[in-house]
Every structure is written in structure tokens, then in C-alpha cells.
Amino acid sequence: MRNTFHEQLEQLNIELIKMGALCEQAISAATKALLEGDLALGRQACELEQEIDQRERDIESQCMKLLLRQQPVAGDLRRVSAALRMISDMERIGDQASDIAEIARDVEDSRLCSAVPMADMARAAIAMVTDSVDAFVQGDLELARTVLREDDEVDDLFLRVREELISLISAGENGSVCLDLLMVAKYFERIGDHAVNIAEWVEYSLTGHHKGGK
């Protein structure tokens, strides 16, 4: 009985790793679509989003089964409940990646995109997602806390992008593209926030404290 339980827990772990990998893939594809104008990658990001949604539902039912049939306690219970919360953050990351890909389809003028530090933002956001998934995979508390610090960097970058876009609009550049880019920047910033959430749930599953509380 307990063996089955451990196997199911491990299976859950693997599924989460796979879902994390899909999220990373989706953001990279969306970012490339935006920065390099590769439409095929944009479509790929949208397809990945569907797959991520499907996986969220699968993992959710897997967690429910575990909770109901095995009634885990202590660390195992934390792990399952953290997984339940993590997948919704991952799903949001997937949504935002596909949103970025959609905007990328409409933004044909990549000149403006390179005028603002969008590539830096994308890199920072992807690094945060990678680190938060790594922290989960390796059970690395220190790495999870690094993600919390990295969020400030992405927030700063967002403010910088915003200011530069404002000055571009005042200089008479295409306003609608600038607004689209502002949306993209906001999405990256949100992705960063979701990565922080994931890192917090990793911290919770490892220590039992959520957001440093008791």
C-alpha cells in the first residue's frame, strides 16, 4: 500500500517536472517569436499552452486521488498541496506565454522591440522560471529564495521598459506597437510573479512555512 503511495508521489513529481519543462519551452518559444519574428514558434507556444492546460487537469486529478485514497500526512501532504497550488501558477505562465506569442504575431516592427530592454526582461523572466522549477526538482531551498530576490530585477526592468516606451511615444513612434510592447512587458513581469509563487510553494513544501509565516 505504502509502496503504491510512494510510486504515485514520484509519478506526481515527474509530471510536475514535465509541466515545468513545458512552461520553460513555451516562454522561450514566445520570446523567440517576439524578438526574431518567427511565427512558427509563436504557433508552437500556443500549442504548448494547450498541452500545459491538459497537464494541469491531469495533475490536479492525480493530486485529488492521492489526497482521498492515501490520506498523506506531514511532508507528503505539504508536497501534494504545494503541487496543487504550483500547477495553477504554471498554467498561468503558459497562458501568458501564449498571450505574448499572440501579440508577437501582430507586432511586425521588431525595431521598437530592440529599442527597449525587452530581451533582458525575457531573459530574466525565463531565468526565474527555470530557477523556480530547478528549486522544486532539486529540493533546493537556497535556489527558491534566490528566485524571490530575482523578482526585484524583473520589476525594475518593467519600470525601465515603461519609461522608455513613454519617451518613444512622445518622440512620435507608433503608439499602438508601443502599447503592445507594454503589454508584453507586463506579461513578463507577471510571469516573474508566478515564478515567485512557485518558489514560495517550494519553500512551503520543504519547510512548512509559507511566505516566511508560521
Add this chain to the structure above:
Amino acid sequence: MTAKIFRNSMAVGISVFLLSVALFMGVLYQYFGDQLTQELETEAVLVARGVETLGQEYLEGLTTSSRVTWVAADGTVLYDSVADPAEMENHADREEIQQALRGSQGTAVRDSATLSQKTFYVARRLSDGTVIRLSSAQYTVVVLLLSMAQPLLVILVITLILAAVLASRLSKGIIKPIMELDLERPEECVTYDELVPFLTRIRRQNDTIRRQMEQLRQRGQEFTALTENMSEGFVLLDQKGHILTYNSGALKLLGAIPPGEEANVLTLDRSDAFRRCVERGLSGSRGQGQLERNGRCVQILADPVLREGTVAGAVLVLVDITDREQGEKMRREFTANVSHELKTPLTAISGMAEILKDGMVKAEDVPGFAQDIYKESQRLIALVEDIIHLSRLDEGGDDLHRESTDMLALARKVAGRIEPLAKQAGVSLAVAGASFTVQGIPSVLEEMVYNLCDNAVKYNRPGGTVTVSVSPGEKEGTVEVADTGIGIPAQDQQRVFERFYRVDKSHSKEIGGTGLGLSIVKHGAALHDARVELDSILGQGTAVRLIFPQ
């Protein structure tokens, strides 16, 4: 074992005690019975004599512990020392009375109604025909035992304590040498003879185990040495994808941290390509894929491990193929370049020949066309020669004969060949230095120096100089070709040795050459274990040094 020995010793102690009590009681009981009968008989004789003399009077004065009954010949009780004779029944049918009536004396033993007593009877016939009977009771064994219960219990407790102490000491004494056996060194143990074969066996098995452990350790070390010293990554998985073993090469190539015990392989890398590869390997077929990690190109090969036809796991091999990929890229570029370089003169030749064929050229222009065609075909020949040369150098130049070559003489010879070109370009050429020899292939060495001098003349300005200096050294001999020409921009200095690389692409046709000269120098130098150094300042000149080890 101690407990068993203790139990057995205790059992022996207790059973000896019980048996001896039983035996003692049995023997004593019999003995007392006999004694009682004898006493009764003696007393009966005395009483009978007394009654014959004094009659009932004697009986009434008699004091004895036995019960005395006087019975008439018809069985009527005349006197009884305990009960009233009138109330007693007729005794004629009693066994001892009948015996006495028949003979002179009778005895009988009867259990009383309660079974707790046994009564002995002795009867004696008097001369007048009456019978005097004496009876005495003896308690049965059970009653006797009960009456002795207290001392017996005391003895039992003492026995138990003694037996316990002794049994415990005995069992410990037997066990002690066995407990003190050092099974690691059975040959040093002094113990019972019965245990010697057992110890010998253990010693042999110890030896076998030690040998096998040593072998295992050695094999483990060999395996670790093998996997740790290979630059390829290596990961062994079980059928569920848990990591069984891995080497540090795998971690380095994947940029992963050491995984925990029984960790899933996806903790090493979770990229799509890696996952697919592992899944293919675990499903029983061969998986292949490529990854980009830390700027390196990593190839993954996953092979299933089959045991009795079922997949028992998978072996992952990771290979750094960055260099190979770069080589492939260079070869592709080279092929494209060669085709392009060959096509340019051919197109020109073909075009001019076509115009000539169609008779569209005036007679006086024909020599000019012929000159152009000749020039282009010469260029083509030079190119093909260079390519052949280069491919021979690529193959290692094994078929070329090596001999001791004087570099100063060689430099002078090259200078002689290049002199007409230098004159044409208005460049002065000088050879200086002292002689040293190189064990090498003369034709290749000559080609190398020629190419350098050719470049020095071609990329010079009118009135410039080219100096070839040959200087022997203790460890290394140097041939330097220095010019006062146009120089090479810093960003191009590394790339001029690449095939077909031209610094000034727009004027290459006017200057001529194939773009392979310095590439041949580089390959020739490699063939002779020599180094090539290049110093150049844009607008001031270039110096190329060939440094040969001595």
C-alpha cells in the same frame, strides 16, 4: 542456547528431587507397614496369653495404642477397647477372624472408607475358641506426604535455588568459550575440539569473502576510473528512470548538480530532446538527440539495457560534439567556397569562348580574348593545384619524402624565383641570416616560404622592401618574412589563415591568388611541428615568422 542448557539442567534437578522423594516414600511406607504388622503380631501373642490367664479383667486393665477386640467363636463381639460391643455387628465374616478360626492366627489389611487410612488387623485364636483381634491404622502415602509438605517444600525451594544457580553457572560456563569466539580470526581461537571443523570452515569462507570483496573493490575502482576519465558523459538508469550510476562528465555536459539518491533522470535535465531520448531508450529502442548546454553542443544517445528480452533500464551516453559540428560547418563552407572560386574563372572562360565561337569578335580583338582565356585558365590551374596541395597536406603528407633541408639556401632559391615579380611590383627583396637545417619535406617548405614571399610582394607598395631573415636558435630556428606593405587589420589577423579568406574582398581579382596561400602555410607548418606567428600593423607592414623546433 544458554536458556536451553539452563532449562535442561533445571529439569534434571527437579526430576531427581521428585523421583527421590517418590522412591523414599515408597520404600519407607512398605517398611513401616511390615514393622506395624510385626508389632501387632507380637502384641497379639502377649494379649492372647493375658486374656487366657485373666479373662476380661486383663483387657480392661490393658493400656495400648492398638484397638483390641475380643470376638467369640460365633463372631459375637465380647469386648472392644474403642466401641460398645453391644452395638457392634457380628465379626465372623472378617477375613482375619476366619483365618484365626481355621488356624491359630490371621492377618488382614483393609482400606478404610475414606481411603486416607489403611488398617492392619492381626487375630489370634485362644485355647477356648474365642479370638482376640488387634488392629492399628496407618495413614496412606498421600496423607503422609501432606503431613510432610512443609519440610518438603523447604527442601524443594532450596533444591530449586541450588539447581538454578548451578544450571546458570553451568550453562554460562559451556557457552563462554563459544561466545568468546572471534569469527574474524577463527584460527586464533582456543575452544572445544568439536567446534574446530566449524571454525576451519568459517576461516575458509572468510578468506573467500575477503578475496571477493577485494575483487569487487578493484572492479569498482576500475569502473570509476574508466567512467571518470572519459570526457563523455555516462548515466545508467533502471526501468523506472531512476539514476543508478553516473559520471562527472555527464554532470559537466548537462550543467547539472549531483542528483540525490534514487533521483529521477529528469532531475538532471528536463528539456524536450532529453526526455524524448530517455523515453525511447526505456521503451526498448535507440534514442538520439542533441542539446545546447552552456554554449556547447551535446549529443545524447540512449540505448536500452535488455535482460531476458525485457527492458531493465537504459544507458545514456553524452558526447560533446561542438568541435565536430564546427568542423562540419567549416567543411560545408569550404565546399561552398571552392565551388564558387572554381566557377568564377570557368564562367569567364566559357563566356569568352562562346563569343569567339559565335564569331562576334573582330579579328584584331581575338588575341586579347585569347590572353584573357589563358589568364583565367592559369588562375583555375593554380587554384586546383593549391586545392590538391592542401588536400595532400590535410591527409598528413605521409607519401612525401622528408630530408634535411638548409633553410637559408631554400630562402635564397625562393627569392630567386620571386625576384621577377618583385621587380615588376617595384619591391626590393633581401635574404639575410645564418643557416640552419630542418628535417622536412623540401617541396612543402619551399611552397610555404614562397607563399609568404609572394604575399609580401603582392601586398606591398612600390618602393617597399621584403626581408627574409633566417636565424638559427638553440631550441628553435626562425624564418621571418617581413614587408613594409599595407598590413592586416587587427580583426582579420586571426582569420587570414582560413581557406579562401580575403581581407579586401573587392580587390582580390586584381591582386590574383587563390586565397589558399596562408592556409597552405598553416598546414605545412603543422606538418613540420612548426608554429606560425603573425605581427602586423595596418599601413606599416606585416611580419610572419615560421618557428621550427630543432
